[in-house]
Amino acid sequence: MRKLKNSWNKLSLVKQIIIGLIIGIILAVTIPETAKPITILGSLFVGALKSIAPILVFFLVMSAISQHKSGHQTNMKSIIVLYLFGTFIASLVAVIASFLFPVNLILEASAENVSPPGGVVEVLKVLLLNIVDNPIRALYNANYIGILSWAILLGYALREVPSTTKIMLVNFSDAVSTIVKWIINLAPLGILGLVFEAIATNGISSLLSYGKLLIVLISCMLFVALVINPIIVYIYIHKNPFPLVLKCLKESGITAFFTRSSAANIPVNIRLCEKLGLDKDTYTVSIPLGATINMAGAAVTISVLTLAATNTLNIQVDFGTAFILSLVAAISACGASGVAGGSLLLVPLACSLFGIPNEIAMKVVSVGFIIGVLQDSFETICSLE
Secondary structure, three states: HHHHHHHHOOOOOOHHHHHHHHHHHHHHHHHHOOOOHHHHHHHHHHHHHHHHHHHHHHHHHHHHHOOOOOOOOOOHHHHHHHHHHHHHHHHHHHHHHHHHHHOOOOOOOOOOOOOOOOHHHHHHHHHHHOOOOOOOHHHOOOOHHHHHHHHHHHHOOOOOHHHHHHHHHHHHHHHHHHHHHHHHOHHHHHHHHHHHHHHHHHOOHHHHHHHHHHHHHHHHHHHHHHHHHHHHHHHHHHOOHHHHHHHHHHHHHHHHHHHHHOOOOHHHHHHHHOOOOOOOOHHHHHHHHHHHHOHHHHHHHHHHHHHHHHOOOOOOOOOOHHHHHHHHHHHOOOOOOOOOOOOHHHHHHHHHHHOOHHHHHHHHHHHHHOOOHHHHHHHHHHOOO
């Protein structure tokens, strides 16, 4: 057992996760009922990540801002522009793909217990209200916009305090980061449970009738992740972008795929930035911010499902309206929550551009829930911070 443990510890985390993934698939295919209790491993892993992420963001950002020296360049303006630009381009790609490969939907199912926003103004209003949310409630509800705003304000307020107080903040930040490392080291078990649950519960039969829709959605997301994003990276760093892009996909993509949550992936991305040797003052703010506004995958989902609805209802869409849809989808995607299925509730908002009744739009949402196992997984990868 000791030799087995030593051999296991010598493997990289990525290799350990792949082994967990393979075991999860085998168990789901061979003994789904007997091995059903292992689903708790996935729930515990995702729950632990989601629980620690708000505290991690709060202390990292507050500590980084309080330690920030005047004149130190963080490039946050450029990062925010890139987030918004990338989300818009992803939406535009989805619109073009939907015109080239039109999809029809079977609108029979109904979505219950969901409340879509009433319009773009409402989405922006919610974002603004989240900024001034009660800080305790923001931490409790994992409202990252609110957490960021209060952490930044407190960080600036603490810039003039004695160095001993700043050291204490750094110690708290390091302690939370250590807990995150402990949780991430359990990722192989978590991924095992998650992949088992996904296959044992849903299988692939429910996805076959929506094959073309899934192909369009996933193709758009992969095109954004493997073509558009590398081009943006190349323009910015003037070097071959693929080593960096592939490393990010390898290190962060697996957990993003199976947790299906940008919020849960925050600790993973922060650890990746640390391994890449990036500026802590920048990534401690940009990563949690990206989990909120860098929503290329969500923009793709909103655009493709909306145009699938218009095609099903024989609504003619001209280029100008399609371009407006790209803008609306990009803006709306920034209001998508960083949890599984967060983008689907924004589909009725985009459908309203074409006069599609809310009842029908909610049936489109229900289609999204049916294919959500794959759609949401690839969407989260596409929106990697």
